[in-house]
Amino acid sequence: MSSTSTPASTSASTPTSLPVEELLRNSLDENVPWVVQKYGGTSVGKSLDSITKIVESYLPTSRVALVCSARSSHTKALGTTNLLLQASREALQSSAARSSASGTQTPSAFFPKRVGSGFFGDRERESQPGSAAQKDMAGSMMSSISSLSQLELRSSSPSPFQPSGLGRSPSTPTTPQWNGEDTEIKPEAFHLTVDVLKKGHIEAARATLKPGPLREELEEEIERDCENLRSFLYAAQIIDEISPRSQDSIVGTGERLACKIVAAALRDRGIDSELVVLDNIVDATMSSVSDHFTSSGDQGVAQLGQDFYDQLAARLGERIRECGARVPVITGYFGPVPGSLLAQIGRGYTDLCAALSAVGLNASELQVWKEVDGIFTADPRKVPSARLVPIITPDEAAELTYYGSEVIHPFTMEQVIRAKIPIRIKNVENPKGSGTIIYPDEGFPRGLDSEPPAKELVAEEQAKIEGRMPTAVTIKDQIIVLNIHSNRKTISHGFLARIFGTLDRAGVVVDLISTSEVHVSMALQDFMQKKRLDRLLRDLAHIGDVTVSRDMAILSLVGRNMRNAIGSAGLMFMSLAKAMINIEMISQGASEINISCVIENKDAVKALNVIHESCLTIPTSPDAESLMF
Known part of the structure; x- marks a missing residue:
């Protein structure tokens, strides 16, 4: 048996007098x-x-x-x-407003220009960019938070989660008046957000679990986590700083709350579960190794x-x-990593955590x-005749992700595919559906035996291969096109270098590019x-004449079979x-x-249907297939 049913607890004095769970x-x-x-997050919020x-x-x-990801109920x-x-x-805006009222100048930057200023030991500190002031501020942040219990948090209502004599919880906060100026300071907005x-989460716990000790314990855990978050933000407001590591910890609260609800829901329905919090999975022996870092990526951040x-x-x-035998419920947040x-x-760190867990297991x-x-094959909300794709390659999935379809991040997918592990995408509201398999290798059978695709879908896939059909068509809207024509035609060898250097300094990602010697x-x-x-x-105008086309969309036809198909592009453009x-x-x-092209945004839905x-x-006769290619 691959699942076991055993007593959860019994009484030593009267082992037969209590019901066995x-x-x-x-x-x-x-x-x-x-x-x-x-x-x-939506599945956790709506489909427990x-x-x-x-x-x-x-x-x-x-x-x-x-x-599990952090929950999203709507x-x-x-x-x-x-x-x-x-x-x-x-929290930082409240600090800035308070300082402004008292006549004090404070920095307003939310994220430091350079992240990863070294929180994991001396070697890591030496290998990462960042000023000494940033590093000292990060240390001050941790010290302030650790001593936060000594602060008096003014509030109009008591909290059951603080020892008596330490002040009141800021559940319904007010901000003290500042001496020297007759300026009224409004309650900090972050308190209201934490209350939301x-x-x-408490409403979700009450809607999910039956009344009893388990639900009461879950509510206490939610209360405790939210009050810890409030204290963390209050400390950040005091020192007017949220370091990259502190920001990670704040965001990780969402996964901890979601996983506690999921673990309790499983336990409430008779599945023995265990919450796995990964805050400390990356320790000093991993985070201090400078060999983990490769060459600098965007904006000077060294990549792991x-x-x-x-x-x-x-x-x-x-x-x-x-x-052991318990079902692990793992937070998608896996703690502070070098460089944030x-x-x-x-x-997308939750998807990456799932991928690395699959590799590790x-x-x-x-x-x-x-x-x-x-x-x-297309967005079914826009193309009524769209069909489910039973099997897809990693390259095709990556292309669809880049150009508008939310599949799975290519870097996350790469971790699993390298280990020859297939990825199956399924509907939480339709578990019996076959879903789509991102297959690492056409000759690799593992993973399909548990739930093979339906016969008709396999037949459809075979028809696609024989007919050299594409796999899917997708659209990416809200696109602008920049056209740059060199104004120095006699010196064209540095034209592209200057354009890409300008884009790099601006932190701009280009989706598509078409070039000639003097035109991009x-x-x-x-x-x-x-x-x-x-x-x-303005910066590009120093390089050449610039024109801008707005309200455009990228139409992309994706398919591994197009590699050997003559006339795919011709059919697409002719249509x-x-x-x-x-x-x-x-x-x-x-x-x-x-094969991608840029069209006007107003034609996007029409183009999707035409290309699909x-x-x-799928051709229904040899004559129809001959018309396609």
Whole structure:
């Protein structure tokens, strides 16, 4: 048996007088494969019942480990992580406002220009950029937080989580009046944001768990975590500084809260679970090794090398195995890393944690549970005839991610694919669906045996291969196109170098580029503030004549089979021409699995349907196939 049912607790004096609680557990048999399941914030916020049923369904055949993101009950914009970042900003803004009222000048920068100023030992300190003042400030931050219990936090209501005599909790905060000026200071906004977080998680706990000791304990844990967060932000406000490491810790609160709710929900439904908090998984022996860093990346931040992630994967595997028969519920946040978690990895660190956990466990597959059935040939909300793609290669998935479809981050995917572990994308509300498999190798069978694709989907995949059909079409909107024409035609050898140097200094990422000796067209996402864009245009004007096309979109046709198909690009552009859709620029990579063009944003949905109909419709007869190619 791969799952066992054993008594959770019995009384030593009357072993038969109390009911025995039967709990589902992971198998202790090393031959039973691991399955790592990653759940996004929306799934944690809306589909906890489905999550517990999914875990229960896998326990008879697999050992299951869960990795969870911070919960989002409505939209990602109102999710926990965004609220935590908002609270961080509010803490510093409150400090700036208070200093302004008292006539004191304070810095207003939220993120230091250089992150990773060295928090992990002498060797790491020497290897990372950052001024001595920043390092001293980080130390002051930690000292202030550790001594925070000695501060009196003024409030109108008592807190049950502080010893008596230490003041009041700032649950309903007021700010003291400042002497010297008759200026009223409003309550700090970050307190209200923390209250919103606490209320949302407590309501989720009450809606998820049955009344009883377990729910009461969970509510106490949520209260404690939120008050610790409040104290942390209060200390940051006092010293007017949030270091990169402190920002990581603040953001990590979201995963800790979410995983506590998920672990309690599993336990409430008869699955023996264990919360795995990874705050200390990266210790000094890992973080102080300068060999982990490769050459500097964007804006001078040294990037962690593969050796670091290999060591982290091994440690994650060891830590998860320590849970024994309990089902581990793992925080996607895995503690402070050299150079800051957000700077090194970004908001996708939860996916990376799941991938490294799968590598460390040598899992049979990594499952990414979303609110969609998998990857489609086009966005089904815009193209009614879009079909589910049963199998896709990592290269194709990476291209779709780059150009508008949220699949899984290419760097995260690379960690799993290197270990020959397939990735299965499934719908948390449709667990019986086959989903989409990102397959590391066409000849590699592991992971498919547990849930093979439906026969009709395999037949469809074979038809695609035989017909040399593309895999999917995607659109990326909110694009602007910059056209630069050299104004020094006799000196063209430094033209491209000057353009890319200007883009690098501005921190601009280019999605598509088309070049000639004296002309460059670049498509980039229109996310910059107007002042920043105007400054970039002024800098580029010193290099050449610049024109800007706005309200554009990138249309991308992706497919590994196009590499050997004659006429794919011709069919794509001919179809757009017949539909009277103008093309602004064209780009095709050396891999030949992606053909992209820039069109006007108003034609985006029309273009998607036209290309899907002409290039992604399975031929029903030899005559139809001959018309395609």
